[in-house]
Amino acid sequence: MAVTDDQVAALRAWLTARTDTGADDAVGQFITLARTGRLDEVGALVYGAFAAAARRRFSPAWASADIVGFVAEFRSSSTEAAHLVSPLAAENQLRGVLGEKQATRPPEEARAYAQFMLLGALTVALDPQELDSVLTEGRGLADQLIAGRSRVTAPTSARTPGTGSAADTPGSPDHTPGSAVPAPVPTPPHRGYASSPAASRRSTSSPSALT
Amino acid sequence: MSMPVTDGQVATLRAALTDDMDRYRQLFSQLNQAAAKKGFTALVAAAFGEAVERRFGQGHQPADIVTFVGDIRSRSDRLARELDPDISERVIRAVLGDGSVRDVSDAAVISTQTVLLMGLIADERLDDAGLDVFLASARKLADQLIS
Numbered sequence: 081m082a083v084t085d086d087q088v089a090a091l092r093a094w095l096t097a098r099t100d101t102g103a104d105d106a107v108g109q110f111i112t113l114a115r116t117g118r119l120d121e122v123g124a125l126v127y128g129a130f131a132a133a134a135r136r137r138f139s140p141a142w143a144s145a146d147i148v149g150f151v152a153e154f155r156s157s158s159t160e161a162a163h164l165v166s167p168l169a170a171e172n173q174l175r176g177v178l179g180e181k182q183a184t185r186p187p188e189e190a191r192a193y194a195q196f197m198l199l200g201a202l203t204v205a206l207d208p209q210e211l212d213s214v215l216t217e218g219r220g221l222a223d224q225l226i227a228g229r230s231r232v233t234a235p236t237s238a239r240t241p242g243t244g245s246a247a248d249t250p251g252s253p254d255h256t257p258g259s260a261v262p263a264p265v266p267t268p269p270h271r272g273y274a275s276s277p278a279a280s281r282r283s284t285s286s287p288s289a290l291t
Numbered sequence: 292m293s294m295p296v297t298d299g300q301v302a303t304l305r306a307a308l309t310d311d312m313d314r315y316r317q318l319f320s321q322l323n324q325a326a327a328k329k330g331f332t333a334l335v336a337a338a339f340g341e342a343v344e345r346r347f348g349q350g351h352q353p354a355d356i357v358t359f360v361g362d363i364r365s366r367s368d369r370l371a372r373e374l375d376p377d378i379s380e381r382v383i384r385a386v387l388g389d390g391s392v393r394d395v396s397d398a399a400v401i402s403t404q405t406v407l408l409m410g411l412i413a414d415e416r417l418d419d420a421g422l423d424v425f426l427a428s429a430r431k432l433a434d435q436l437i438s
Binding site: 156 | 353354355357358360361362364365366368371372375376377
């Protein structure tokens with residue numbers, strides 16, 4: 081089954097939540113999806129959007145320090161971020177979607193948290209059109225993953241110096257998405273994130289769990 | 292009674308902290324390995340503890356540790372690859388009384404402490420006299436640890 085409009089809308093609502101009300105609305109949309117058995121594709125959508133956003137952020141070239149620095153900056157933005165996001169898993173997932181073959185595969189829950197929360201950090205500064213573009217590209221990647229295609233669009237960014245492998249695409253076994261949105265859902269990932277211009281205006285309370 | 296930290300062990304650590312790695316390797320190879328296993332390890336642990344206290348001390352935020360480890364690992368591809376961020380954060384937090392590293396191998400702890408210590412001292416930009424004072428203090432603490 082392909083990703084649906086309401087699944088994209090739920091993720092978009094989550095990524096753009098700037099208030100408790102907005103976050104509650106997004107969680108409500110996820111709960112509706114869960115209750116109607118339509119949450120499965122959201123994991124693939126998060127993964128696709130994460131891949132698209134990472135390429136947008138780190139293209140056309142990236143260095144190891146960029147990845148390490150980005151993850152560290154995000155994890156230092158809140159105790160929750162530091163606790164929930166494993167730095168090794170986060171770096172592994174970023175490197176993977178940017179085309180670098182990874183020798184290890186983090187546990188599923190660590191992958192899911194990394195993708196979900198870093199997606200928020202990667203998209204927090206995007207304008208609505210840019211976010212739409214990321215979600216559209218992510219939806220396309222997700223649909224390809226769901227359809228079981230073995231290969232999807234090769235990464236457009238290249239590592240500096242170029243040790244990344246363009247042949248190692250997001251569809252490869254090393255970089256499969258987390259099974260779904262992590263539950264319980266953490267605080268919207270961009271809340272309090274240093275790169276967010278609206279960070280200081282956001283509440284810090286956590287939304288209720290999905291399930 | 293255990294043997295106290297030796298001048299050779301202090302000189303070895305000093306070479307590492309001044310980024311004179313050729314000299315470090317030379318001096319390390321000359322250490323009595325049996326004695327170094329206790330003395331040098333204790334010296335590194337003591338110096339690391341002191342450096343962590345100086346850097347983070349009271350009132351530190353968890354974010355400070357995450358940022359520091361990220362900064363160290365960003366300094367080279369090799370550090371990014373070889374310095375485990377989870378263990379790094381944990382050995383720092385353990386010094387500050389938050390958690391422990393009992394489940395981590397001694398080898399991983401000592402190697403992580405050594406690399407982080409080099410970063411901590413590099414950031415302090417100590418002159419020769421300052422480094423001597425620091426090492427003297429660490430040596431005294433290490434002697435207490437192994438006595």
